[in-house]
Amino acid sequence: MAKKSRELKVTRIERTGLYAARQFLDRALEEALKLRIPFDVYFQDPLVAEENPKLAFDEDNFVPWEPGIGDGPTSARFAVVDYDGSTEMLSPPARWDEKLNAFVDPKGKTLNRHNKDSLQFHQVNVWAILQRALDFFENGFGLGRPILWGVEGSRLIVVPHAGYGENAFYDRQSKSLQFYYFDRDKERIFTCLSTDIINHEFGHAVLDGIRPHFIESVLPETAAFHEFMGDLTAILITFRNNAFRQQLIAETKGDLESESTLSKLAEQFGKHVVNKPYLRSARNDLKYADVANDQRPHFMSQVLTGAMFDIVLRLSKYYVAERNRTVPQAFWDTIQRMQNMAVQPLDLLPPVDVTFRDYALAVLRAEEIANPTDPDGYRVMMLDVFERRGILEPSETAALKISHHVFDRLDLDVFYDVDRIASSRAEAYRFLDDNRKALFIPYGADIVVAELCTAQKLTRQARRQPRQILLQYIWREDIILKGDEFGRFNGQIASFLCGGTLALDENGNVLAWARKPGTLPLARPGKAADEEAQEGKKRRDAFLAALAQRIKAGRIGTAIGGERGLLAKSVAPLTSRTVNGAVRFELSPHIGIHDDEHDVLGGRSWQISS
Numbered sequence: 256m257a258k259k260s261r262e263l264k265v266t267r268i269e270r271t272g273l274y275a276a277r278q279f280l281d282r283a284l285e286e287a288l289k290l291r292i293p294f295d296v297y298f299q300d301p302l303v304a305e306e307n308p309k310l311a312f313d314e315d316n317f318v319p320w321e322p323g324i325g326d327g328p329t330s331a332r333f334a335v336v337d338y339d340g341s342t343e344m345l346s347p348p349a350r351w352d353e354k355l356n357a358f359v360d361p362k363g364k365t366l367n368r369h370n371k372d373s374l375q376f377h378q379v380n381v382w383a384i385l386q387r388a389l390d391f392f393e394n395g396f397g398l399g400r401p402i403l404w405g406v407e408g409s410r411l412i413v414v415p416h417a418g419y420g421e422n423a424f425y426d427r428q429s430k431s432l433q434f435y436y437f438d439r440d441k442e443r444i445f446t447c448l449s450t451d452i453i454n455h456e457f458g459h460a461v462l463d464g465i466r467p468h469f470i471e472s473v474l475p476e477t478a479a480f481h482e483f484m485g486d487l488t489a490i491l492i493t494f495r496n497n498a499f500r501q502q503l504i505a506e507t508k509g510d511l512e513s514e515s516t517l518s519k520l521a522e523q524f525g526k527h528v529v530n531k532p533y534l535r536s537a538r539n540d541l542k543y544a545d546v547a548n549d550q551r552p553h554f555m556s557q558v559l560t561g562a563m564f565d566i567v568l569r570l571s572k573y574y575v576a577e578r579n580r581t582v583p584q585a586f587w588d589t590i591q592r593m594q595n596m597a598v599q600p601l602d603l604l605p606p607v608d609v610t611f612r613d614y615a616l617a618v619l620r621a622e623e624i625a626n627p628t629d630p631d632g633y634r635v636m637m638l639d640v641f642e643r644r645g646i647l648e649p650s651e652t653a654a655l656k657i658s659h660h661v662f663d664r665l666d667l668d669v670f671y672d673v674d675r676i677a678s679s680r681a682e683a684y685r686f687l688d689d690n691r692k693a694l695f696i697p698y699g700a701d702i703v704v705a706e707l708c709t710a711q712k713l714t715r716q717a718r719r720q721p722r723q724i725l726l727q728y729i730w731r732e733d734i735i736l737k738g739d740e741f742g743r744f745n746g747q748i749a750s751f752l753c754g755g756t757l758a759l760d761e762n763g764n765v766l767a768w769a770r771k772p773g774t775l776p777l778a779r780p781g782k783a784a785d786e787e788a789q790e791g792k793k794r795r796d797a798f799l800a801a802l803a804q805r806i807k808a809g810r811i812g813t814a815i816g817g818e819r820g821l822l823a824k825s826v827a828p829l830t831s832r833t834v835n836g837a838v839r840f841e842l843s844p845h846i847g848i849h850d851d852e853h854d855v856l857g858g859r860s861w862q863i864s865s
Contacts, residue, residue: 273288289320294316295312295316296379300448300450310498326349327348327382328358334413335349335413338417339418346375347361377416378415391598396595396717397598399713400708403464407430411432416435416445418435420435424456425460450489455488458489462481466604468606469842471607473798477842478842479546481842482556490537494567500587504583537561538561541561542644545558566637569640570588570592574589596633599621601617603756606729606756606771607729613769619634619638625712625715635656664765666693668689672763673759683707683726687702692778700730700773705727705754706726709722710725711723721764723766732750734799736799744831748837749837752771753773772794805840828842829841
């Protein structure tokens with residue numbers, strides 16, 4: 256069907272009409288109607304292609320067609336701008352040929368694996384990989400909704416040859432994904448040709464889009480969650496490739512616990528930059544206690560990456576042993592379910608200061624929503640993994656094993672129709688303001704509706720879940736920094752973020768409610784309010800302790816300037832800036848791939864004075 260479909264004549268007008276109905280079509284039919292376009296992209300990177308020609312190019316890379324595809328490549332969500340900051344050269348863009356349904360180079364030659372050394376092929380490679388990754392997150396098996404970027408504007412700038420350097424990063428300040436190149440021996444390494452690196456950096460962009468206030472956290476754990484998100488994105492998307500899974504079966508003989516290609520990220524980059532076979536591994540034995548007091552986000556992230564990889568292992572074994580699946584069938588069932596299990600919970604996270612525990616609870620809650628009866632015992636399996644990794648305490652997992660709830664009603668002071676709440680941020684604000692007491696929101700807090708959207712998620716079997724109305728709200732509290740431990744910030748006012756995420760169904764039931772309380776007085780009396788206030792005090796103490804630790808280690812610099820976001824020789828993990836008289840501490844706008852094992856970036860040490 257798919258092969259014949261590529262020979263069908265479909266006019267632009269016909270395709271545009273079909274495009275409008277794409278949500279009702281399955282993938283095979285989309286390919287048949289040319290609503291998905293095949294592009295040659297590297298399966299992993301040129302090193303893997305050289306060592307294993309069978310995995311050189313991704314045969315499954317179909318990009319959803321859209322009416323606005325143009326030169327660059329440019330599409331609704333991405334614009335490739337090939338500016339090299341080292342040479343100050345702007346390379347000619349790949350040109351879209353409507354008749355060929357493909358991109359061509361300046362001479363009119365189709366860009367594919369046969370001219371992979373041209374800069375225009377690099378442009379198409381990175382764009383097509385990003386387009387597929389965006390579809391992975393936005394479709395119903397993922398978030399079930401469009402994603403806004405964490406920057407002004409709807410298009411993310413993609414710079415495939417940003418300059419000479421051993422890094423790649425998502426940069427909020429320049430609204431871009433930046434990919435660098437470097438030389439090793441006689442070989443030039445282009446990070447824009449590494450699928451792992453592209454997907455990793457895109458994971459940062461996605462997380463910054465759906466939770467933009469995570470960047471204002473001084474907690475190393477929140478920075479580590481950003482790195483986990485990058486690695487998880489790379490692993491899950493790689494695992495969806497049919498040829499790769501066949502290779503994986505041959506390589507491991509069906510035993511995923513052996514070190515394998517799946518758990519190796521960015522092989523070429525790792526080999527040439529840090530002299531390791533891969534940059535980080537998903538297969539590790541780290542527990543939360545091993546990283547709890549660490550400040551290296553890449554190192555810390557491995558605990559959560561390892562936990563999710565443990566779930567991959569257990570699911571695969573379960574499908575073989577209990578469902579009598581063949582190994583190929585088991586692997587495919589696993590990766591399809593992991594998209595539900597790992598991506599859908601992102602919408603249930605709090606809007607600020609995320610922790611590994613927050614994500615674990617969101618994973619469990621999302622599974623309850625999608626699979627309330629849980630006949631296969633997935634929740635118990637996940638609880639065991641999170642407990643073994645030390646992410647959840649044994650007492651907590653014991654309580655969660657016996658609790659089972661799917662829908663709750665809020666005990667509101669003022670009833671609101673859920674459609675009214677979902678209609679605008681102004682209506683959502685009035686709902687929050689009228690119900691401050693019930694929602695543990697201090698009367699003195701100036702609430703901001705950070706995000707309001709509707710999602711239609713699907714189960715593994717493509718059944719519709721309850722429609723979700725997702726409401727994120729935040730407020731700021733001022734904290735005076737007192738003490739020598741705060742260095743040059745002693746005596747200044749710091750901005751402390753608080754807030755919550757509400758997920759409601761179409762009947763107004765609460766699907767999930769994740770909160771990060773503050774310290775302002777609550778009007779609501781009783782035990783629940785006392786516990787909320789105590790949690791707020793713990794958050795404040797943790798904020799001050801983490802900030803003091805960061806200052807002592809010299810890990811806070813000033814805000815980085817520059818519109819182009821070019822690679823700096825030294826970038827502090829945190830920056831500071833003053834807004835309305837209060838200091839805001841933020842993760843570096845350059846969130847990228849580098850080995851922070853010894854506080855180095857591409858082999859260069861950095862030092863920022865406190």
